[in-house]
Amino acid sequence: MAVVGLCVLVAMVLAVMLGPSLWKVSINDIDFGARLNGPSLAHPLGTDDLGQDLLSRMLYGGRISLAVGLAAMLMAMLVGVTIGAVAGMARGSVDAALMWLTDLFLSLPQLPLLMLLIYLFRDSLKGVFGPELGVFILIVAVIGGFRWMPVARLVRAQFFSLREKEYVEAARALGASTLRQVVRHILPNALGPVIVAGTIDVAAAILAESTLSFLGLGFPPDIPTWGRLLFDSKDYLDIAPHWAMTAGTAVFLAVLAINFIGDGLRDALDPRKVM
Amino acid sequence: MGTYILRRLLIAVPSLLGISVVLFTVLALAPGDPFEELATNPNVPPEVRLALRAKFGLDDPIWQRYFHWLTAMLHGDWGFSFISRVDVDQLILQRLPVTLVIIGASQVLALLVALPVGIYSAARPYSWFDRIASSLAFVGFSLPTFFTGLLFILLFSITLDWLPFVYRADITATGWAWWWEHIRQSIMPVMVLGLFQGASWTRYVRSSVLDVIRLDYVTTARSKGLKERVVILKHVVRNALIPVVTLVALQMPAVFGGAIVTEQIFRIPGIGSLLIDAILRNDTPVVMAVTFVFACLVIVFNLIADLLYGWLDPRISFR
Numbered sequence: 167m168a169v170v171g172l173c174v175l176v177a178m179v180l181a182v183m184l185g186p187s188l189w190k191v192s193i194n195d196i197d198f199g200a201r202l203n204g205p206s207l208a209h210p211l212g213t214d215d216l217g218q219d220l221l222s223r224m225l226y227g228g229r230i231s232l233a234v235g236l237a238a239m240l241m242a243m244l245v246g247v248t249i250g251a252v253a254g255m256a257r258g259s260v261d262a263a264l265m266w267l268t269d270l271f272l273s274l275p276q277l278p279l280l281m282l283l284i285y286l287f288r289d290s291l292k293g294v295f296g297p298e299l300g301v302f303i304l305i306v307a308v309i310g311g312f313r314w315m316p317v318a319r320l321v322r323a324q325f326f327s328l329r330e331k332e333y334v335e336a337a338r339a340l341g342a343s344t345l346r347q348v349v350r351h352i353l354p355n356a357l358g359p360v361i362v363a364g365t366i367d368v369a370a371a372i373l374a375e376s377t378l379s380f381l382g383l384g385f386p387p388d389i390p391t392w393g394r395l396l397f398d399s400k401d402y403l404d405i406a407p408h409w410a411m412t413a414g415t416a417v418f419l420a421v422l423a424i425n426f427i428g429d430g431l432r433d434a435l436d437p438r439k440v441m
Numbered sequence: 442m443g444t445y446i447l448r449r450l451l452i453a454v455p456s457l458l459g460i461s462v463v464l465f466t467v468l469a470l471a472p473g474d475p476f477e478e479l480a481t482n483p484n485v486p487p488e489v490r491l492a493l494r495a496k497f498g499l500d501d502p503i504w505q506r507y508f509h510w511l512t513a514m515l516h517g518d519w520g521f522s523f524i525s526r527v528d529v530d531q532l533i534l535q536r537l538p539v540t541l542v543i544i545g546a547s548q549v550l551a552l553l554v555a556l557p558v559g560i561y562s563a564a565r566p567y568s569w570f571d572r573i574a575s576s577l578a579f580v581g582f583s584l585p586t587f588f589t590g591l592l593f594i595l596l597f598s599i600t601l602d603w604l605p606f607v608y609r610a611d612i613t614a615t616g617w618a619w620w621w622e623h624i625r626q627s628i629m630p631v632m633v634l635g636l637f638q639g640a641s642w643t644r645y646v647r648s649s650v651l652d653v654i655r656l657d658y659v660t661t662a663r664s665k666g667l668k669e670r671v672v673i674l675k676h677v678v679r680n681a682l683i684p685v686v687t688l689v690a691l692q693m694p695a696v697f698g699g700a701i702v703t704e705q706i707f708r709i710p711g712i713g714s715l716l717i718d719a720i721l722r723n724d725t726p727v728v729m730a731v732t733f734v735f736a737c738l739v740i741v742f743n744l745i746a747d748l749l750y751g752w753l754d755p756r757i758s759f760r
Contacts, residue, residue, distance in 0.1 A: 270459045272691060273743055275735035277698030278716055282732050283467060285720045373585050377698070380587045381705055381717055393587075400591055400706070404599045414588035422583035429579075 168430020171423040182228035223390040230391045238371035241310025246317025254325025268315045276312045309374045324356035358435040365428035369421045449747045460736040520726035529730045540711030550635030559646025581640025586699045590706035593629045608709040630703045650681040690746030
C-alpha cells in the first residue's frame with residue numbers, strides 16, 4: 167500500500183508542478199456564461215460560481231497546499247531535532263526545562279491558537295513580504311511551530327540510548343567535540359523514527375492549512391488553495407456538488423497517500439512492529 | 442489515590458499559568474493598538490489619549506500588565522465584547538453547554554466504535570474483519586472533518602432529505618418533540634467528530650491489544666482454562682488501555698480543533714463558532730477569552746485522563 171501511496175503522491179506532485187504549463191487556462195478568467203457548470207471538455211472539472219476553470223484552480227492550489235505541507239514539516243523537524251538534541255545531550259535541568267516546554271506546547275489548544283496568531287499577525291507580515299509570501303511564511307511558521315513536540319520527544323529518547331553506545335564513546339575518546347559527536351555519529355542513527363514522524367507531519371500540515379483556509383483564515387480569497395475552494399463551494403453544495411467533491415477528494419487523497427507512506431516507512435524502519 | 446489526585450491538580454496549575462503567559466505574550470507582541478481609533482479621531486486631543494493610556498496601564502512594563510490581566514481574569518472580570526455589547530463570560534456561558542454536549546456525545550460514539558472494533562481486530566489479527574476494519578480506520582482518519590461534514594450534508598440533507606443541516610437553538614416544540622428535534626440535528630455533527638476520532642482510536646486500541654495479547658500472563662490465564670471472553674475483557678483490555686489513555690489525552694487539542702470545524706459547518710452556536718465570528722470581526726476580548734477557555738478545557742481533559750490512568754494502573758498512584 168505504501169508503494170501505491172507513493173505513486174499517487176508523486177503523480178499529484180508532478181501534476182501540480184507541470185500541470186499549469188500544460189493546462190493553460192488562467193485561474194482568474196471570469197465567464198458568467200459558464201457559471202457552476204459540471205465537468206465538460208472545455209472545463210474538465212467544471213467551473214465555480216464566477217465561471218472560473220476549476221482544473222487550473224485546483225492545480226494552482228495544490229502547489230500551495232503541498233508546499234505548505236513540506237515547508238511546515240521541515241520547520242517542525244528543524245525545531246524538533248534541535249530541541250530534542252539539546253535536551254538529550256545536556257540532560258539535567260536544561261533537559262527538564264525543555265521537556266516542560268514540550269509538554270506545555272502539547273497541551274496548548276492548537277487550532278484556536280493558530281487562528282489567533284494568524285488573525286493578529288497577518289496584516290503586518292503582508293505589509294513586509296506581500297500578500298502571498300507573507301501569509302505563506304506565517305502559516306508555515308505557525309503550523310511548524312505547533313508540530314515539533316513529537317519529534318523533539320523522539321529525538322531526545324533516541325539520544326539517551328545512543329549517546330551511551332560504544333561507537334559514540336570511541337568518538338569521544340578520540341577527542342571529538344560534542345558538536346561533531348552529535349552531527350556525525352548520533353544524529354544519523356537517530357533519524358529513522360524522525361523520518362516517519364516527519365512524513366505524518368506533512369499530512370497533518372496539509373490538513374491544518376486546509377482547515378484554516380476552510381474557516382476563511384488562511385490565504386487571501388483570491389489564492390485558491392484546496393481548503394479555500396471547499397470554503398467557497400460549501401454554499402453551492404446543492405446545485406454544484408462537483409465543486410466541493412474535487413477539492414475535498416484532492417485533500418483526502420494527498421493525506422491518505424502520505425499516511426500510507428508513513429505507515430510503510432514505519433514497518434520498514436521498525437521491525438518490532440511487524441508480526 | 443487521594444495524594445495522587447492532589448499532585449495531578451497541582452501539576453495542572455503551572456501548565457495553566459504557562460498557557461496564560463503564552464497567550465498574553467502573543468497578544469502583547471501583536472501589532473495594533475486599542476487606542477488607534479482615538480488617535481485618528483480629531484475630536485480627541487492627544488493629551489486625553491495619553492492620559493487614557495496611562496489610566497489603563499498601557500505604558501506599564503509588560504510583566505505588570507500581565508499580573509494585572511491575570512488578577513482580572515481570576516476575579517471573573519473577563520472583559521466586554523466589542524460587538525455584542527455583553528460581558529464575555531456571559532457570552533461564553535451561553536455557548537459552552539452546546540459545545541460540551543456535542544464533544545461529549547462524539548467521544549462516547551468514538552469509544553463505542555473504537556473499543557469493540559479494535560479489540561475484535563486484535564483478537565483475530567489479519568483476518569478479513571481485521572483487514573477491512575484497518576483499511577476503513579485508515580480512510581476514516583485521513584478524511585478531513587470539513588470534508589466529511591460536507592459529504593454528510595450532501596448525502597443526508599440534500600439527496601435523502603432526512604436530517605436538517607443547520608443547527609437551531611430556538612426550537613419551539615416541547616416535551617418529546619423538543620428532544621427529538623435536538624437529537625435529529627445533532628446526529629450529523631456528532632457522527633462527523635465521533636467517526637474521525639473513532640477511526641484513529643481503533644488503530645491505537647488494536648496495536649496496544651496486540652502488544653499485550655502475546656505476553657506470558659495471558660497464556661497463563663488461558664491455560665488456567667478461563668474462557669476466551671474473560672481472558673480478553675478482564676486480563677488483556679485493562680492493561681492494553683493504559684497506553685491508549687495517554688494517546689487519547691495527547692489528542693485532546695485535535696478534538697477541540699475538529700469541534701471548531703464542525704461547529705462552523707453545521708452552524709452550531711457553540712464556543713468554536715463564537716471564536717471564528719469574533720476573529721472575523723476583530724472582537725479581541727472574546728478571542729482571548731475563548732482561546733483561554735479552550736486551553737482550560739484541554740487541561741481539564743488531560744487531568745481526567747491522568748485520573749483514569751491512575752485507576753487503570755494502580756502502580757502509578759503509589760509512585
